[in-house]
Structures are given as C-alpha cells and as structure tokens.
Amino acid sequence: MSLVARHLEEAGIPTVILGSALDIVEHCGVPRFVFTDFPLGNPCGRPYDADMQRAVVATGLGLFESASGPRTVVQTPYRWSADEGWRDRYMEIRPEDVARLAAMGAERRAFRQEMREQGRVRAE
Amino acid sequence: MTAQHVPYMDRTRRYYAAQGFEKAYAWAHFEDTPFTPPGKPVAESKLALITTAALYDRQATDPRLVASGDTAEPPERLFGNDLSWDKRATHLDDLNSYFPIDRLSELVSEGLLGRVAPRFHCVPTEYSQRRTMTKDAPEILARCREDGADIALLVPL
Missing domain, CATH: 1.20.5 (Single alpha-helices involved in coiled-coils or other helix-helix interfaces)
Structure with missing residues (x-):
C-alpha cells in the first residue's frame, strides 16, 4: 500500500495512509501516515466504536492540510487493551x-x- | 507507559525462516519520499478510498487483481482471509474498522470533507514490488483520475 501512496503522490494526488504497521511504513517512506497502535486489521479504530473511528478518520483528513513535508506521522492516542499480550502473540x-x-x-x-x-x- | 511497537518486519522474517524459506523478504525502502500539497481545502475535495481488502473471499491461489466498487452502495463487508493481519487478536466483522465508508459519509455531512469519489478501489498486496509499481499502482492512479479524485485515503489491513 505504501508503494501505491507514493505513486499517487508523485502523480499529484495527495495521500494519507491509516495503518498499524509502523515499522514497515516508515521503512518504505510515505508522505503522510496516521498510526494507530492496534493489532493489524482495524486501522480505522476499534470495531463498533464509531466515535473512535470517526476521530481516526478525521485525524487523517486533518493531516492532508497540516503536513508540511513527506514522512509526516501522527499517532492516535488509543490503546487496544490493558492486556498487551497481543503484541507478543502475533x-x-x-x-x-x-x-x-x-x-x-x-x-x-x-x-x-x-x-x-x-x-x-x-x-x- | 509506552508499549513497544510490534516489530513486524522482524516477526515476518522469523516466521518465514521457520517455514524453511531461505531468502528473507526485502521490504521496499527509499531514500526520498514524494510530497504533493493539496490543491484545495479538504472540505472542497473529492476523496478516493483505497483498501487492501478484497470484494470476495479470495483464496490464496486466486490471482490478485485491482478491483473497484460503488461507494454509493458499499458492500456490507469486504474480505481479507488471504492476507496477513492479526486474526487471533481481532476480526473484520465491522466494515468501518478497516473501510471507513460510513465515517467518511458522516464527515461529508459535517462539512469536513467535500465528497467521496464514486468508486472505491481494492489494491492487491503483491509479493512482487515490481508488479505493484508497474501495473497495479498505475491502474489505481488511472481509476482515481477517471473519477476526478483530488486526494486519496489508503487503509491497509
């Protein structure tokens, strides 16, 4: 997906990625990235939490206008669970x-x- | 407390090494990153929504192709059984947790976004970066241009 973002951006279409694989996206280098530190699969927020999802997407929309250069990363403030065990289990x-x-x-x-x-x- | 971010590249390397694959995958890496400032306010822009999920329950052996769907009548769900994501920790039962079509519509109603482009697009996540760069990414670009998209929101699983 990072490669597609770069291709669109080079062609003049500004992009924002919403995602959770911080290391992979930063290794590639993308114009704008909203990082949510969740298990891979729910880059727009917790399932059935419409308020959180709206906030994540709104953060992405905001980044189109606030980013002043490439590799701009914003992290959302959410935590998946008090049990951090998912990190080791993946x-x-x-x-x-x-x-x-x-x-x-x-x-x-x-x-x-x-x-x-x-x-x-x-x-x- | 800040939890340690999951080292996905390292985990994936170890996982495939355990399967006996000798050559480690080389993730894309670039020194320079492109940047295009938006030509107009987001509140007046048309946004293309792009996902790595598929329109149907694709099997691992099926060809992965660029596909598009209608944002005015979005699907009830999309599929990602053949992709790598954390199937132990979570699920894809809520479309908007990975394909925020309703959230975008709400933000249009609230005036934060101009509108959503008529089609959304599904990008195949290919092992081959060359294929992504020479075939799939140009196809996505062409479809975004046909739809007059000003900006694009990409949501990989």
Missing part, C-alpha cells in the same frame, strides 16, 4: 509450532513448484 513461534511451520513451508514450496510446472505461477 506470529509467535512456540516450541510446539516448529514442526507445523516447517511442514507448512514444505507444502507451500511443493505447491509453488506444481504451479510453476503448470505455467500458472503469478508474475513476480
């Missing part, structure tokens, strides 16, 4: 996951190989 690899992940990878490689042989591989 893509967590527990000892009991190791064999399952290895098997999953092997399956994916075999599938890709099959696709390649059938000439159905997606352009990369």
Whole structure:
C-alpha cells in the first residue's frame, strides 16, 4: 500500500495512509501516515466504536492540510487493551509450532513448484 | 507507559525462516519520499478510498487483481482471509474498522470533507514490488483520475 501512496503522490494526488504497521511504513517512506497502535486489521479504530473511528478518520483528513513535508506521522492516542499480550502473540513461534511451520513451508514450496510446472505461477 | 511497537518486519522474517524459506523478504525502502500539497481545502475535495481488502473471499491461489466498487452502495463487508493481519487478536466483522465508508459519509455531512469519489478501489498486496509499481499502482492512479479524485485515503489491513 505504501508503494501505491507514493505513486499517487508523485502523480499529484495527495495521500494519507491509516495503518498499524509502523515499522514497515516508515521503512518504505510515505508522505503522510496516521498510526494507530492496534493489532493489524482495524486501522480505522476499534470495531463498533464509531466515535473512535470517526476521530481516526478525521485525524487523517486533518493531516492532508497540516503536513508540511513527506514522512509526516501522527499517532492516535488509543490503546487496544490493558492486556498487551497481543503484541507478543502475533506470529509467535512456540516450541510446539516448529514442526507445523516447517511442514507448512514444505507444502507451500511443493505447491509453488506444481504451479510453476503448470505455467500458472503469478508474475513476480 | 509506552508499549513497544510490534516489530513486524522482524516477526515476518522469523516466521518465514521457520517455514524453511531461505531468502528473507526485502521490504521496499527509499531514500526520498514524494510530497504533493493539496490543491484545495479538504472540505472542497473529492476523496478516493483505497483498501487492501478484497470484494470476495479470495483464496490464496486466486490471482490478485485491482478491483473497484460503488461507494454509493458499499458492500456490507469486504474480505481479507488471504492476507496477513492479526486474526487471533481481532476480526473484520465491522466494515468501518478497516473501510471507513460510513465515517467518511458522516464527515461529508459535517462539512469536513467535500465528497467521496464514486468508486472505491481494492489494491492487491503483491509479493512482487515490481508488479505493484508497474501495473497495479498505475491502474489505481488511472481509476482515481477517471473519477476526478483530488486526494486519496489508503487503509491497509
């Protein structure tokens, strides 16, 4: 998505990204970013919390006019939960996951190989 | 207290390494970042809404293509089962938590935004950055221009 924002911006359409993957977006470099420190999936605010969602989106609209240069990042003030455990659980690899992940990878490689042989591989 | 931000690039590298993929994904990185100041106030602008979610329950093996939908009659939900997001911590049951179409309409009514462009757009998140830069991003740009969008709001899952 960062690449699309850069492309639009280069072509003269100002952009704002609302998102939660701060490191990935900052690594790329985008014009304007509203960061909400939530689990990936709800970049516009907590589900069913219309007031929070409106505030996040309004922050984004405000950033079009307040940003004076690229890589402008604003963080919203929200906290997902008192339990911060979600941060460690995302893509967590527990000892009991190791064999399952290895098997999953092997399956994916075999599938890709099959696709390649059938000439159905997606352009990369 | 400030909690530690999740290091997504590091987590993803470790996760795929655990699956036996030897080559780590190289996330896009640029020294320079473009910037275009808005040509008119947001309150007079037409906004294009762009998501990484899909119009249907796409399977991992389906081709990922640029798609568009009607903002006057938005879908009840969008789909992201084939994308990476925190499926343990949250869900996509509330459209406006990741595709804020109703919130934007409210902000138009309140006069903070001019209007929403007639179509919204779905961007495929491709493994290939070259494909995104040479095919999908130009296609999104073309559609935004056809709709006369002045500004764009991008909401990746």
